[in-house]
Amino acid sequence: MSTATIETATPVAHEEHAHEHHHDLPWYRKYVFSTDHKVIAKQFMLSSLFFLFIGGAFALFIRWQLAYPGKPVPVIGSILPATWVTEPGSGIITPEFYTQLLTMHGSIMIFFVIIPFAAGMFGNFCIPLMIGTDDMALPRLNMWSFWLVPPAGLIMLAGFFTDTGYAAAGWTSYPPLSAMTGLEKFTISGQTLWLISVFLVGFSSIMGAVNYVTTVLNKRAKGMKLFDMPLTVWALFITAILVTLGTPVLAAGLAMLFMDNFLHTSFFLPDNLVTSSKYFGGGQPILFQHVFWFYSHPAVYIMILPLMGIVSDVMATFSRKPIYGYKAMVFAIAGIAFLGFIVWGHHMFQSGMNPLLGTTFMLSTIVIAVPSSIKVFNWLGTLWRGNIKFSTAMLNALAFVSMFIIGGLSGVFMASAPVDIYIHDTYFIVAHIHYVLFGGSLFGIFAGIYYWYPKMYGKMLNERWGRLHFVLTFITFNVTFFPMHVLGLGGHMRRIYDPNVYDFLKGLSDVNEVITIGAIGLGFAQLILVFNVLYSLKNGKRAPRNPWRANTLEWAAPEHPGHGNFDRDITVYRGPYEYSVEGRKSDYWPQWEPGASKTVHHHTVAVEDDSRSFGSH
Amino acid sequence: MDRILSYFDMLPWFPENTSTFGGELDSLFAIIYWISVGIFFLTFGILGYFLVKYRYRHDRRGYNYHGNNVVELTWTVLPTILFAWIGLYSDDIWERTKYSSRLPQADVQVLVMGKTFGWQFLYPGADGEFGRNAYTDRDNCRKLITGLNPFGIDSTDPRSMDDFTTENQFKVPVNANVVMHGSSQDVLHSFFLPHARVKQDVVPGTWMNIWYNIFKTGKFELACAELCGGGHYSMRAEYEVLSKSSYDAWVDKKVAEAIAARSPQPTVAPSADTATVASLTK
Numbered sequence: 001m002s003t004a005t006i007e008t009a010t011p012v013a014h015e016e017h018a019h020e021h022h023h024d025l026p027w028y029r030k031y032v033f034s035t036d037h038k039v040i041a042k043q044f045m046l047s048s049l050f051f052l053f054i055g056g057a058f059a060l061f062i063r064w065q066l067a068y069p070g071k072p073v074p075v076i077g078s079i080l081p082a083t084w085v086t087e088p089g090s091g092i093i094t095p096e097f098y099t100q101l102l103t104m105h106g107s108i109m110i111f112f113v114i115i116p117f118a119a120g121m122f123g124n125f126c127i128p129l130m131i132g133t134d135d136m137a138l139p140r141l142n143m144w145s146f147w148l149v150p151p152a153g154l155i156m157l158a159g160f161f162t163d164t165g166y167a168a169a170g171w172t173s174y175p176p177l178s179a180m181t182g183l184e185k186f187t188i189s190g191q192t193l194w195l196i197s198v199f200l201v202g203f204s205s206i207m208g209a210v211n212y213v214t215t216v217l218n219k220r221a222k223g224m225k226l227f228d229m230p231l232t233v234w235a236l237f238i239t240a241i242l243v244t245l246g247t248p249v250l251a252a253g254l255a256m257l258f259m260d261n262f263l264h265t266s267f268f269l270p271d272n273l274v275t276s277s278k279y280f281g282g283g284q285p286i287l288f289q290h291v292f293w294f295y296s297h298p299a300v301y302i303m304i305l306p307l308m309g310i311v312s313d314v315m316a317t318f319s320r321k322p323i324y325g326y327k328a329m330v331f332a333i334a335g336i337a338f339l340g341f342i343v344w345g346h347h348m349f350q351s352g353m354n355p356l357l358g359t360t361f362m363l364s365t366i367v368i369a370v371p372s373s374i375k376v377f378n379w380l381g382t383l384w385r386g387n388i389k390f391s392t393a394m395l396n397a398l399a400f401v402s403m404f405i406i407g408g409l410s411g412v413f414m415a416s417a418p419v420d421i422y423i424h425d426t427y428f429i430v431a432h433i434h435y436v437l438f439g440g441s442l443f444g445i446f447a448g449i450y451y452w453y454p455k456m457y458g459k460m461l462n463e464r465w466g467r468l469h470f471v472l473t474f475i476t477f478n479v480t481f482f483p484m485h486v487l488g489l490g491g492h493m494r495r496i497y498d499p500n501v502y503d504f505l506k507g508l509s510d511v512n513e514v515i516t517i518g519a520i521g522l523g524f525a526q527l528i529l530v531f532n533v534l535y536s537l538k539n540g541k542r543a544p545r546n547p548w549r550a551n552t553l554e555w556a557a558p559e560h561p562g563h564g565n566f567d568r569d570i571t572v573y574r575g576p577y578e579y580s581v582e583g584r585k586s587d588y589w590p591q592w593e594p595g596a597s598k599t600v601h602h603h604t605v606a607v608e609d610d611s612r613s614f615g616s617h
Numbered sequence: 618m619d620r621i622l623s624y625f626d627m628l629p630w631f632p633e634n635t636s637t638f639g640g641e642l643d644s645l646f647a648i649i650y651w652i653s654v655g656i657f658f659l660t661f662g663i664l665g666y667f668l669v670k671y672r673y674r675h676d677r678r679g680y681n682y683h684g685n686n687v688v689e690l691t692w693t694v695l696p697t698i699l700f701a702w703i704g705l706y707s708d709d710i711w712e713r714t715k716y717s718s719r720l721p722q723a724d725v726q727v728l729v730m731g732k733t734f735g736w737q738f739l740y741p742g743a744d745g746e747f748g749r750n751a752y753t754d755r756d757n758c759r760k761l762i763t764g765l766n767p768f769g770i771d772s773t774d775p776r777s778m779d780d781f782t783t784e785n786q787f788k789v790p791v792n793a794n795v796v797m798h799g800s801s802q803d804v805l806h807s808f809f810l811p812h813a814r815v816k817q818d819v820v821p822g823t824w825m826n827i828w829y830n831i832f833k834t835g836k837f838e839l840a841c842a843e844l845c846g847g848g849h850y851s852m853r854a855e856y857e858v859l860s861k862s863s864y865d866a867w868v869d870k871k872v873a874e875a876i877a878a879r880s881p882q883p884t885v886a887p888s889a890d891t892a893t894v895a896s897l898t899k
Contacts (some may be wrong), residue, residue: 096847170844176821177804177845270822272751272759274732274767274802285805285820319671320679328689350807352820355715359708366704370697376660377692378684383667385680390672398668405660409653412700416707418714419646422814425807425842489630491811493842496850504632504811504838580679587678602683 033147035139036563040146041125042456045449047149048117049530054157055108056523058101065093067509067516069498083165095497099168100190102495104156106171107194110303111201112153114437117445118306119205119243120146123212123236125452126310129554129561130233132221132570132592137214145207148200156197159190167194170495172296175268175288179260182277186262195258202247202254205302209243212236221553221592224572227330228591230552231323231576234330235309238337242298242305245341250295253288289351293344301340303437304404305333307444308375311397313576314447315382317550318394320587322577322604324381328374335371343368349417350424358417365415372408376401387580387587391548392466396447399474403439407432410485425495428488434481446470446529453533454547458560459540465532472525479518483511549588552576556592574604581606625654632811635833635858638714639814645710649703720826723796725789728752729827730767731799731806731819734848736839738787739768741780743872748777752798752824767802772879781875785854790864791834797827806852807843818843834858 034040064073070092073080077091084097093101124142128135136142159166167190169178178191216237220229229237256267260283268288269280316323323329345353345361379401388394410432414420423429446469453461490508492499499505499512546555553572557565570592578589581597583606589595596607628650634643713719728739728747741747751758751769761769770777789795799808799819807818808827817827834857841852859867 094847095850099844099847099849102844168847174805174844180804272762272769273821274762274764285822322681322683324682325684325689328684350816351818352823352825355711355717358711358715362707362711363704366700366707367697369700370693373696374689374693378689380660380663380667381684381688383664383671385682386667386671387673387677387679388668388671398664402661402664405657409656412653412703413646413649416645416649416703418642418707418710419649421714421816422642422646422811424816425809486627486630489627491632491809491840493809493840495844497847498850501851501853502838502840577683578681580681582681599683602685603681604683 033143035135035143037124037128037136037139037142038456038561038565040142041121041123043146044116044120044124044149045456047146047153048113048121049533051108051112051116051153052526053530055105055113056526058105058108060519060523061093061101062098062105063516063519065098065497066499067513069500081160096168097165098497099170099495100159100166103167103170103173103194104159107156107167107198108153109437110171110299111198112149112156114303114441114445115201115205115299116149118303118441119212119236119239120149120208122232122306122310122445122448122452123208123240125456126232126554127212127215127236128219129455129557129565130230130552131216131219131224132553132556132566132572133215133219134564134566136211137219138211141207142211145204145211148204148207152197152200152204155193155200159193162188162190162193164189164191166190172289172292173257174292175257175260175283175285176270176273176280179257179266179268180273180275180277180280181261182275183261185264189261192258192261195254195261199251199254199258202251205243206247209240209247212240213244216240221570221572224591227327228572228575230309231312231326231329231333232306232309232552235305235307235312235333238333239302239305242302242337242340246295246298246302249291250299253291253295256291257288286348286351286353289348289353290344293347294341297344297347298337298340300436301336303441304444305336307400307441307448308333310448310451311400311444312379312382313550313552314393314397314451315379315401316577316579317451317548318389318391318397319383319386320389320579321382321384321386322575322579323378324384325374325378326575326577329378332371332374332378336368339364339368339371346415346417346420349420362415362417366412369408369412369415376405376408391450392461392463392470393447393450393548395467395470396443396450399443399470400440400447403435403443403477407435407439410435422491423488425493426488427484427492427494430494431481431484431488434484438481439477443473446473449529449533451548452554453536454543454559455554455557455561457537457540458543459536460543460547461536461540462532465528465535469525469528469532472528473522476518476522476525480515480522481518483515483518486511487515546590549586551578551588551590553591556590578604583607633833634812634814635831635835635837636810636813636815637830637832638710639812641710642714642814645707648706652699652703717826720796720828721794721830723828724793725795727787727789727795727797728768729787729797729799729808729819731801731803731808731841731845731852732767733803733846734841734852735785736787736808736841736852736854737767738783739770739780740783740868740871742875743779743868744776746776748774748780750777750780751800755824762802764802778876778879779872781871783871786856787839787854788857788859788864788867789831790861791858792830792832793861794828794830798824799827800824804845805843806841806845809840809842810837810856811840812837816842831858834860 072091078089082088086092259265264279266280266283268285269283271281273280343365346365349358545559558567572591580587581589581604597604730737747753749771758769758771801819801821809816813829815829817825836857839854
């Protein structure tokens with residue numbers, strides 16, 4: 001049996017566990033270097049929120065420059081560091097700083113916000129609670145997976161103190177630009193710090209993922225089959241497999257690029273370049289793109305699959321309905337994950353890769369639209385004949401679904417290689433990635449925060465502030481990112497400092513202005529979330545044990561579970577989505593409650609006779 | 618109906634198309650676009666309807682239903698057919714525009730070399746043939762590449778005499794197959810002609826095929842679409858599409874200039890070469 005529970009744990013583990021439960025742990029073991037998965041999840045949440053604001057601030061600089069090129073940054077323009085602006089006090093940012101901004105915005109949002117939120121925070125919080133166990137299988141490894149993140153973030157931000165400033169080759173860091181610095185050997189530059197930093201967060205991801213896979217396979221509560229797991233756990237489990245398979249490849253690419261920078265090797269630098277640097281020859285620039293996207297395309301799914309799981313759980317709970325096609329959802333997640341490894345070349349249609357490969361990657365990429373649409377249809381099917389309660393968590397989950405539809409559809413354009421010729425490297429791509437990663441992932445993250453905050457802190461978040469945050473975010477998000485499709489159709493290249501250089505972009509300056517106004521609103525709307533999270537810590541309503549009347553195991557735990565999670569033995573009797581079961585008074589049927597049922601034409605019906613077999617599907 | 622649809626029509630935002638295959642790319646975009654608009658309204662319609670119809674009422678329960686394999690199969694197979702069709706249809710156009718084996722017979726050949734931050738072009742001159750350079754004789758001439766000789770031209774080759782370069786501007790004849798071979802002397806750049814719907818990254822150390830056939834005369838812009846450093850945004854060039862006769866006249870002028878510039882070199886008698894040029898262009 002692959003299941004283990006608290007009571008089947010070895011006596012030694014029991015003792016250790018009991019020991020750790022006591023109050024004799026010093027404070028820094030409880031709040032800083034804690035091995036409790038819930039504390040680690042909170043740490044991930046706080047660090048991600050912190051980096052969210054840093055990354056957002058970088059984005060607002062970018063937006064200001066695009067809407068009002070060459071105008072001084074308002075309010076803080078006069079106090080910007082001298083290396084950022086054309087002349088001290090002018091407040092006008094330089095083209096070089098602009099490229100640093102876009103690099104840091106992308107890198108921070110992807111490596112320090114979305115991935116730590118999606119995999120780090122929810123992975124840590126949800127997996128042990130939702131499979132009914134006391135903690136992760138490898139708690140110390142888990143602690144280190146968090147404690148690599150803050151130093152990594154600081155290392156990336158430390159690029160500011162180098163002579164070259166932050167890394168400036170884009171979050172994709174394509175060589176030769178990222179490798180041909182013209183610096184002496186052993187020089188620390190923004191780029192080398194960037195590489196070390198991403199290497200470390202990659203390492204952190206791998207440690208977390210190994211833990212998730214082990215925990216899911218070995219520590220499920222008694223009676224919990226794999227197909228009794230909530231979709232959140234399934235999604236995190238499959239994501240963890242993606243991480244363990246993909247991240248080492250990225251690490252290899254980063255290591256090679258680091259050596260090109262730091263030791264003047266030339267993995268990615270061909271011969272006979274015209275440059276001030278003397279160190280090049282024999283390398284292949286496109287190789288890095290292959291290595292990078294072999295990880296970074298699956299990374300896109302690492303950033304969205306966990307949220308797909310979370311959104312499924314939130315939607316089932318607030319529709320008071322089983323997930324439509326639970327197994328189809330699991331297979332769709334697995335399908336997306338598998339296909340995610342054979343589509344990386346679609347980022348490289350115009351890179352100079354053999355166009356024959358373009359055909360291959362186009363066809364595999366287009367296939368990935370199929371499991372994605374299966375998921376959307378199943379979400380719609382879940383709403384069908386539900387009893388839908390519009391809590392803040394549900395609103396964010398619905399925003400996820402609707403924005404993911406738009407982001408998914410715009411993906412079909414660039415999946416088609418000939419259409420991609422024109423829209424590649426334009427704002428159409430920027431629109432797409434933000435519809436998927438903000439409209440998708442970030443709304444999913446908000447949904448998850450509102451849904452699990454009661455279990456995290458024992459307090460409810462304020463629903464009124466939550467709704468306000470949602471409405472403002474939803475509107476300003478669309479004002480910000482929808483017009484980017486228009487920019488892309490107009491041919492507006494991404495990563496350009498001043499669109500007014502080009503005659504064919506002159507007609508788009510109004511669009512750029514609208515986007516910037518939206519972006520400023522979007523940025524400030526997030527303060528409401530932070531306020532709500534901090535305010536409710538102290539002043540929130542006390543959360544009951546199961547505030548949403550949900551089925552999954554985390555709601556069996558006490559209001560504010562301590563180390564060890566559960567105050568009772570957990571045995572699982574049925575799947576996670578038995579809402580509104582016929583023959584029962586209440587409209588939910590928790591997984592841990594005994595009781596028999598039978599399946600009649602895709603419905604679950606409760607039966608009196610306890611001797612009948614359990615299970616529901 | 619047309620009026621309503623026109624509100625959702627984003628296609629007019631495209632800059633005017635000027636190339637032969639550009640129309641095909643635009644109509645493929647339009648096909649996917651209108652399919653997407655259809656799916657958008659279908660899914661958002663269903664979503665909105667469900668949200669209103671099944672909103673919370675305290676006297677109602679949800680419906681315990683776990684799904685249906687026939688339904689699942691339907692919404693698996695239908696998108697598969699639709700997307701497979703889009704894929705195969707796209708591939709046909711992709712093969713014609715990008716496959717090296719489908720490269721058309723060149724009416725005009727040009728080499729293009731990106732640098733931080735600008736574009737350089739090499740024309741084969743009046744004989745329509747390049748001399749030895751980093752493209753035609755990769756093994757021997759790549760090492761000749763310098764900032765002053767970005768194409769690695771071997772000036773001892775008589776065929777190089779009439780090869781001329783331009784910087785940050787180029788001219789091509791209308792209704793002609795222009796085949797460019799692009800590279801870069803430092804970092805990645807991307808050769809982007811928005812009006813002609815052309816985009817191709819150029820990579821140092823290798824040559825990329827770029828081709829197009831423009832049916833409209835006029836002045837247009839070339840942009841770099843791949844981040845190449847702080848000056849990336851300013852890596853702009855202009856190009857002019859000329860009628861055949863004005864293009865030939867321009868080539869003649871540039872060839873004469875090029876030969877005049879190289880004339881101090883004693884290798885080939887300049888007068889003889891000028892005569893050949895004149896006879897070839899007429």
